[in-house]
Amino acid sequence: MRFGRFGIFAVGISLLAQPALFAQGRGGGRGGRGGPPQSPKAAAPIDLTGYWVSVVTEDWRYRMVTPAPGDYQGVPMTQAAVKIADAWDPAKEEASGEPCKSYGAPAILRVPGNLHFSWTDDNTLQMETDAGKQTRTFHFGGGKAPEGPHTLQGNSVASWEMNRDGGRVVGGTMKVETTDLKAGFLRKNGVPYSDNTTVTEYYDMVTERNGDTLLVVTTVTTDPMYLREPFIISTHFKKMPDNKLWKPSECSAKW
């Protein structure tokens, strides 16, 4: 009897150590025991919806103003990329009729501004920017955007990575893989990326001790043509209670 209780206790302990065996909590993926899978919207372990403002404490001179031609600190550029960037001319760029080259998916989060996230349906999260009036669409469930030409924001497939404490969901990450990008600039001063570029992003939320909520996005940009190695940066935003800071502006090739 004594060993029997101990045995049951030991088995119980071993089961407790296996988070995967637990029923899933909020955002756990199922509507309940044996129920149908939850939609990505219902299963979201973090709530990204609402407004976020850039907090520019990093790379200030590359983001808040337009860096000088030839100023490429930190970007692991290939020689081919340097050659292209060295030819960047802001006046010509402005006149080219393509002022949004530095507002594509690999760079848009570095543009100072406000973000607005909203669900357009149960499987699709949309991110709008006021700077440059861009819209990114994150397709969950393996969904893909319709086939078509490469675009500034590309085709983004999203998934949730659950953060569990035991079996309970206590947070998570939105992982986004973006392909089908049109070539553009990583920085406004002509640092190029090619249309073979892919981007992987991790969207995490952090709560500060003062109660503020931060969105931290880690971006990995891979470009076999213009980058010697993946370009890895992280960008942070602060949650806003409303849209008071929202101020749409057109793309600019010079500012």
Added chain:
Amino acid sequence: MTPTKAIISAAALLALSFPALAEIDLSGSWSAKNHEDAMERGAGPNPDDWAGLPFNEYGRAKALAFSQSTISMPERTCWFQTQWHVAAGPFSLRIWSEQDPVTGKTLAWILGGWETRAPMTIWMDGRPHPSKNAPHDQTGFTTGEWKGNVLTAYTTHIKTGYMRRNGAASSDEATITTTFMRHGDMMTLTLVMEDPVYLTEPYILTRSYMLSEQPVAVAGPPCLVGYEGVESGRVPHYLPGKNPFVDEMDRLYHIPREAAMGGAETMYPAFRDKIKDKFTIPAKCKINCGAPGAPQAN
């Protein structure tokens, strides 16, 4: 072995084969990816570049009094830094844990130190922070807590140090919250400094690392004090209004003085509207340009 013992042994093995709840392994060598703030983390920031730094007028005044020659004082050649150096320095990280030999529980996670920064020991055993009146040192005192697979560490009891390596100072009342978020072989750290003396808002930096097979050293070469042109006892400094670099950012990058002088306002997009008409794109990057073969200085 009796059937009962076999069941118990199997259960114990099963339990040990999985990590403890709400915890992931951070141990290993993590290579710093200095693709952002490359110059600030590497050679060091330009003098009087405090754009994006939410300090107050006292912080600014103290920073303006700072001369870079301070670190050539014999007393400060080997100036030890606080844990903020994790974010402001260029170095990679070696992380490991220490377990209680009896219970196997993790007592602490440790970030190895460098030449100028002590290891950060993140106590995980629930011990409280010392009294407010306890002595401070550069290492500080750090406790940690897991929330699922995210580790949050809180550092107190640090000495005065720097927020940016060009004289922007942190006080001994500053605290640092460091969040470790691992995504496969990549890890992002979010560091938030709060300082009631010199900051009006938290100062936030995020840093990226890749797990590396190359071992990261846990200490640099020993720092040796030598004569660097500043005689012992003299503290290089600038008197109020005498700092010669207040327009350095304007000269190099056309960044107006009001931006370079920092403050919380300079962190937010709306600040661009204030300087838009004062800014023109420089004709060409002159120095510290980053491209292969470009001139580097500092």
